[in-house]
Amino acid sequence: MTTSPVTALQARRVLLLLTFTRWFPVGLTIGVTTLLVLERGMSLAQLGVIFSMQGFVVLGLELPTGGFADALGRRPVLVASAVVALVSGLVFITSHTFTGFVVALLLQGVFRALDSGPLESWYVDTAHAEDPAIPVEDGLSRAGTVLGLAIASGALVSGGLIAWHPVRALTALEFPYWCAIGFYVVHLAAVSVLVREPVTHVDSTGFHRALASARQAPTVVVDGLRTLRTSRVLLALVLVEVFWSVGMIAFETFMPVRLAELAGGETEAGALMGPVSAAAWGLFAVGSAAAGLASRRIGVAWTAVLARVLNGAFIVVMGLMLGTVGLITAFLVTYTLHGSGGPVHSTLLHRQAEARNRTTVLSMNSMIAGGAFSLGMLVLGPFAESTSTAMAIIVAGAFSIIGAALYLPAIRQERHQDRSVTEPAPA
Known part of the structure; x- marks a missing residue:
């Protein structure tokens, strides 16, 4: 059984949906990440070290991983980034030590490096596979709008959840973060189901190309x-x-x-x-x-x-x-x-x-x-x-x-x- 190719219109819908599922959990956690680290006893000096880790990892991996999506395929890299996002979130929310938070932010840096660009590249490639003349600017512009709306709506929901504090077994700051992890699971499932590519290269050839790109x-x-x-x-x-x-x-x-x-x-x-x-x-x-x-x-x-x-x-x-x-x-x-x-x-x-x-x-x-x-x-x-x-x-x-x-x-x-x-x- 063969699946029909994804049309440009379908690709745009997938782009917008996955943009929302990718950035809504960011909105849920944007106001509480720093506060949660302090709530668990970290000092401001430790906070500086913890949050610097993500930047250093992205700095080191952004260029080496930049060609992975081209070498292996957009879908495998998107799935891998969603898995790393879920793992980093779980490590963060369960951490109560300086080392645990450092590991979480290191993983977050890996996620950010892998996540930089493959979704937009998949959309452009898929749309142009139907018609090379199809303009993609509108889809990318709408994705930018959805990104902002996702973060804003997530932040609003987060503030409401903290004020409500419905689960007394968790602190008020922990509950929005657990909700974000639930959304990471939704995002992983959505990427796995909705992103389709005619050809991927998760094999020795693809890995050799990825290593060559990293070099x-x-x-x-x-x-x-x-x-x-x-x-x-x-x-x-x-x-x-x-x-x-x-x-x-x-x-x-x-x-x-x-x-x-x-x-x-x-x-x-x-x-x-x-x-x-x-x-x-x-x-x-x-x-x-x-x-x-x-x-x-x-x-x-x-x-x-x-x-x-x-x-x-x-x-x-x-x-x-x-x-x-x-x-x-x-x-x-x-x-x-x-x-x-x-x-x-x-x-x-x-x-x-x-x-x-x-x-x-x-x-x-x-x-x-x-x-x-x-x-x-x-x-x-x-x-x-x-x-x-x-x-x-x-x-x-x-x-x-x-x-x-x-x-x-x-x-x-x-x-x-x-x-x-x-x-x-x-x-």
């Missing part, structure tokens, strides 16, 4: 460094991620910690983080749209500078707030500006890249961002413990503002290009 990773890194060395503008843009990533530690990792200090405990903070995170994702989209309007008026590079400076400034404001209302308000403004910075930074990167090196440029940008985040966690975790969470937030915000200066080469280049367009040609 090319050092070459890609060398090519990336060579590309950065030849372009001062591109090097400056990529280095912005060092400062941006440190700022992200403040409003993504330390925000729940500071909220717990002001709200009276981890459970109270967890109940608040649900609706706050949902609102933040909505404002992230608003910020992205506002960046498009601003870039048409003042230019892409100046919009990037403005977003970076204001984002860092409001991170500092977060650290200065002494009440929950002020902290949450500053956080929401910060997240809006975080949304504003992303599209313009990506636009500036794409301006510097060419078809032959675009993937390398984006990979280098991603690797530097992940590495900076992990190193920043190792520094800011002990710093927050020795001083205060508020002081760590202030320092991270002030440091992130410095990154705005690295947009100056792009501003000069943009100004030069505008002048070249407006100046009349010599007679």
Whole structure:
């Protein structure tokens, strides 16, 4: 018995459904992961080490595993990533020691590395197998919308579950995490049933191709460094991620910690983080749209500078707030500006890249961002413990503002290009 090929319309439906099942559990846990680690007795210094592990694993595996989906097939890699996600979640929720949490985050890093790209690649390949001219932009755009809705709705449900606390055998923070693990099982089943490929290569040939792809990773890194060395503008843009990533530690990792200090405990903070995170994702989209309007008026590079400076400034404001209302308000403004910075930074990167090196440029940008985040966690975790969470937030915000200066080469280049367009040609 042969199965009929998947149509482009069916592939889009699968893409949207699996995007939801992939990201809804992230929404369930986004506000409680940090708080759960603290609830189980970990210090801020230990927290920094624990959460740095994921970034280091992704940094080390992103390029070596990048070709696995091409070598083995999209479906096997998606199934493997879903299995690792389930195992990492189980290890995390059952951990009560520093070592257990480290292992969980190491596995989470493996999951993130495997999960980077194969679903979208499967959708594009499947749609183009029916008709190479079929536009896939709409499906990918809808998937982005579903991703945001999944995280926002998951965060709302998480906050409600924490406030409700229906299972007294578990702490209020543990219940949403167990619900997320249940959704990991749903996601694994959905991937196994819905993702169909005409040919996969889970055999010696496929594994040899995967190993060959992994061996090319050092070459890609060398090519990336060579590309950065030849372009001062591109090097400056990529280095912005060092400062941006440190700022992200403040409003993504330390925000729940500071909220717990002001709200009276981890459970109270967890109940608040649900609706706050949902609102933040909505404002992230608003910020992205506002960046498009601003870039048409003042230019892409100046919009990037403005977003970076204001984002860092409001991170500092977060650290200065002494009440929950002020902290949450500053956080929401910060997240809006975080949304504003992303599209313009990506636009500036794409301006510097060419078809032959675009993937390398984006990979280098991603690797530097992940590495900076992990190193920043190792520094800011002990710093927050020795001083205060508020002081760590202030320092991270002030440091992130410095990154705005690295947009100056792009501003000069943009100004030069505008002048070249407006100046009349010599007679």
